[in-house]
Amino acid sequence: MASIKDVAAAAGVSVATVSRVLNAHPSVSAEARSRVLAAVAALGYRPNAVARSLRTDQTHALGLVIGDVLNPYFTELARSVEEAARALGYSVIIGNADERPDLQDHHVRTLLDRRIDGLLVSPAPGDSPLLLDAARAGTPVVFVDRWIPGADVPVVRADGRRAVRDLVAHLHLLGHRRLAIIAGPAGTTTGSERVTAFRDALAAYGLPLTDELIGHGDFQAASGRRVTEGFLDLPEPPDAVFAADNLMALGALDAIRARGLRVPDDIALAVFDDIPWFVHTDPPITAIAQPTGELGRAAVRALVDRIEGRAAESVTLDARLVVRRSCGAPAPVLIPPTSPIRRSTPVQRSTP
Amino acid sequence: MASIKDVAAAAGVSVATVSRVLNAHPSVSAEARSRVLAAVAALGYRPNAVARSLRTDQTHALGLVIGDVLNPYFTELARSVEEAARALGYSVIIGNADERPDLQDHHVRTLLDRRIDGLLVSPAPGDSPLLLDAARAGTPVVFVDRWIPGADVPVVRADGRRAVRDLVAHLHLLGHRRLAIIAGPAGTTTGSERVTAFRDALAAYGLPLTDELIGHGDFQAASGRRVTEGFLDLPEPPDAVFAADNLMALGALDAIRARGLRVPDDIALAVFDDIPWFVHTDPPITAIAQPTGELGRAAVRALVDRIEGRAAESVTLDARLVVRRSCGAPAPVLIPPTSPIRRSTPVQRSTP
DNA sequence: CCTCCTTGTGGAATCGTTTACAACGACGTG
């Protein structure tokens, strides 16, 4: 593959001049510029990004470590992140943690070894000293969706508390009183926050959230199935189930189907995270929708701000309830605008 | 960040010795080895992959360019590719083409600039001289799922012809005679092959596939909706629609719903590519399933073979029909094993 | 005792860039 030396030789100039032309340095004559450009075209020369990175100490690459590529929520997030990053001249390297802390660490480590300019992470359950050390050592890090409390790292996330309250109101109105939740891993913020939000919302109606009605899942389909089977085996099963993510809802649907039960007649189902397929399930599923695209864009903005030496701000956006038929509403109703679309809290860090 | 020089200084040896320890070179004394290892641990040293790549001319990274990250088929493929690559000591950098040739070229170019060791591509519609030139110039390339005819590049794919025949037999048995297809872009092999397979299968029953019953989509949901609306507007609409990928099926379902029609009573629906959600749609959707995981693994094997100087073989696996209720079968039937799971054709190249 | 081989080690070149620095003409000005 042609190198800058070949170009310099072909154009009859030094490598410094070639470099200057390529980097739009002002002081190079029109004559030299055109000779270099001609040589570049003739040789099909492309600068070696590896060498360039070594010299400049920047890769123009961002690492994105997500919980699970098979989860449409993360996939949509990844897409918006890549798009926003590309617009700013960065590429994105995705690492799929599969909800496993060890795999997450593997990806963080290889991304760090490759000297990515910054890291966007939706941390898997657990502490990850590796990640925290990297952040402390100066690698620009931004958390997105999930975060690790106590770290001095900006967080870009959605607050679902209002939407959860709306959901509980909706369920209560439809007569459901015994409500259960399939929680995510307690080691993740989204895992525990959603339970807390649900419990608080229930409390407003004087409804308790007893331990038997909290199932512990891991954000993947199989766990949703297992937990739901447990619920259905209870002496007094719940009459509504709230899954903390879409994959666990899929599992719940499986378990309910397998018993020959019907949604919503025998049991209601609602989900955190809305995805296109929920319109088409039997029945269409009531869900809490995050502003996923905006989260991705805000996260990239924050990370690139940190990378380029500006102050990065934490951002919290609002989620909203999308009512469909899985909780027993007679017909789909219009989605009410529940709250201002966006709230931004400038100085907030990991311990909001 | 600590460099190899710091380690050498801390251990009281030369950088050459540190390098030898790190690369398990045999001739280094136990004494020196332990001093180096201690220094590495003390400094938290990690070798700079950028510098290493520049020197060794290999990055241990594979590029994977897929049609669309939002498509669960590609997402599953990406997952299995990453897993297989990791097992062989490679990482994977994913590029999402969004079905756009220009975006595909963008990703191919940046991956090439980053000097990835090899490229796995499911090409978007069009020729992509860039890609073909790279392959010709010696970059190891393997096509997966889709391919570009005429290139001397190994192909790893599934052959759906038998499954399509099974599907048409199934539809015919259920009384459907006027069958339509939502095709993918003619510029992709999967786009045109699936139409051909469908036409051939219909011909065996003496059924024609007229132009009005071939809709041209782009593998994304919106086009499925548009094409289906066109079908429904025909003086004599089809009584069954076959979507060439799962996203277009989603769009078709939207369009059918919007008219207040029911699947399968008013119109039957079948899909190429099976995904977990199809079990839960209303009704569950009959689909042709590819052995996606095995495709990913075979593709990585082939690419790494090429990278490491061994001969790479093209691989063709079989897809199979999964019958559910969207074509009107009274109840789900057991899935018959239609054919041997796997067929491998050793010397086949891009012009099979 | 001298030679030869083996083993362990360090010096230095190298990969393909960027960039500080110096050199060099041309030119305007006092």
Add this chain to the structure above:
DNA sequence: CACGTCGTTGTAAACGATTCCACAAGGAGG
């Protein structure tokens, strides 16, 4: 005419690793 300034260029030193080569020390064998 001398001198500073400006614009353009090339030389060479990095960046952080790997690896070729030379060399020293020590043991084996004649």
